[in-house]
Amino acid sequence: MLTLQFVPYSDIETLSSVGRIRKLLNLAKENKIVLLEGRLKKEEEAELIRATMEEINKDFKGIELSVIYPESKHHELFKRLKGHVIIMLLGDRNGLTIIGPASIVREIKNDPDKIQLLTDGDKSNGKPRKKRRNGA
Numbered sequence: 001m002l003t004l005q006f007v008p009y010s011d012i013e014t015l016s017s018v019g020r021i022r023k024l025l026n027l028a029k030e031n032k033i034v035l036l037e038g039r040l041k042k043e044e045e046a047e048l049i050r051a052t053m054e055e056i057n058k059d060f061k062g063i064e065l066s067v068i069y070p071e072s073k074h075h076e077l078f079k080r081l082k083g084h085v086i087i088m089l090l091g092d093r094n095g096l097t098i099i100g101p102a103s104i105v106r107e108i109k110n111d112p113d114k115i116q117l118l119t120d121g122d123k124s125n126g127k128p129r130k131k132r133r134n135g136a
Contacts, residue, residue: 028100031104062101067096
């Protein structure tokens with residue numbers, strides 16, 4: 001079973017950097033694909049990757065991480081300044097961060113129009129699933 005867990009920015013905004021990283025890493029270790037509203041700071045992303053590397057073992061293979069961030073290059077100057085002020089006051093709630101356990105998520109591809117989450121097939125018996133014939 002594949003579990004997606006949405007984490008609103010409000011759930012992590014009062015946590016310390018270490019608290020944010022632990023919360024997200026623990027969810028990934030529970031084989032959940034995390035959809036985080038907003039994004040982590042660059043330093044927190046790096047620390048999440050470092051912490052993940054320290055915890056890799058036979059049961060936990062690591063994470064895949066992707067950030068989808070709407071770029072507003074064509075907006076007028078006033079709108080961009082307004083966006084920067086909001087980020088300074090409320091935190092970076094723009095965008096979406098996807099974190100998934102590497103044992104489930106092989107790759108996350110994103111472009112402006114879509115997100116492709118490539119997962120491994122049925123791993124219940126370690127063998128690929130056979131195709132059925134005659135529409136059954």
